[in-house]
Amino acid sequence: METIITTSIRTLIGFFVLLFLTRMLGKKQLSNITFFTYITGIALGNIAGDMVVHRDIKLIDGVTGLTLWSILTLMIEYVSLKSPKARVILDGEPSIIIKKGKILEKVMAANKLNMDDISMLLRAKNIFSVAEVDYAILEPNGQLSVLKKAEQEPVTKKDANIPITPRKYIPSELIVDGKIVQSNLKEHNLKEEWLMNQLNKLGVKNVKEVFYAELQADGKINVDKKAQN
Structure with a gap:
């Protein structure tokens, strides 16, 4: 029982430390956009894994290793950002x-x-x-x-002289699993009243009836209702 508790604690600590550090490193790290970020991701995962399962590694040593590796990565990324020559050496070139x-x-x-x-x-x-x-x-x-x-190359609307209607919105999700995505409504300066009016026009009386609703480029919404049990 003691072993299970110890492993669980080490796992939770490793998980949240790794989550925090990867968030700090940013989206570039998550996308494995270069060899360097790819190797860094593997290294961080290995350090966290060893910290969880190897009892001879102290928690403080594992956390220190993860933190130091992340700081070094941020330093290298900063140098790469500021120096084109360093960027070629670290990231390679096309x-x-x-x-x-x-x-x-x-x-x-x-x-x-x-x-x-x-x-x-x-x-x-x-x-x-x-x-x-x-x-x-x-x-x-x-x-x-x-x-x-x-x-x-495919023919574009411009090539074919087809009239182009400017997009009013970027297609965005408005309802997911019966819940309104407030951040997207706010992003497009839309109100819940407007959304409910649009749903009513489509015969939907309650948001909970909707599994997914998406705002289209022309301002209309596409609605997918929940399956009836």
Whole structure:
């Protein structure tokens, strides 16, 4: 019983310390946008895990390790932010894999990529033929950015001279599981009275009837009612 209690306490402490530190490190860390942030995420997870399960590691040592690693990460990120040279060293830089439709074999080899890898990355962009590609750039996070050849680009409304109606709103959720998302109403300067009027027009008398409601770009709302039991 004592073992269970001790492990539970160590787990709770490790969980909340790790949560606090990852929030402090910011969204860039959570997205694993570079090799450095990816490695940092793994290291923090390992330190927290060891702190929880290894009794020979004191809690204070584990928390100190997590805190120090996070501070060092913030320092490195600050240096990277202020110095372009440091940013290249720490984060790497983009590599052009396909240039003007030509595959650059030496660049592929330098990045340890083969044609199967390139084909897979292109398919993730809904491109199934290299012939469609003008430029392909391998980003520092391993993702591929693609610029299609001009003749392969989709036609836009501007190209087709189609009249464009400006968006009134950014599509946002207004109701989730029967509860109004007040922050989004406030963001768009909308009132609950307006929302209820819109729901009434759609035959909805009570917010609790709605599973999901979304504000559309034109000001209308899309409503998905809860399933009837």
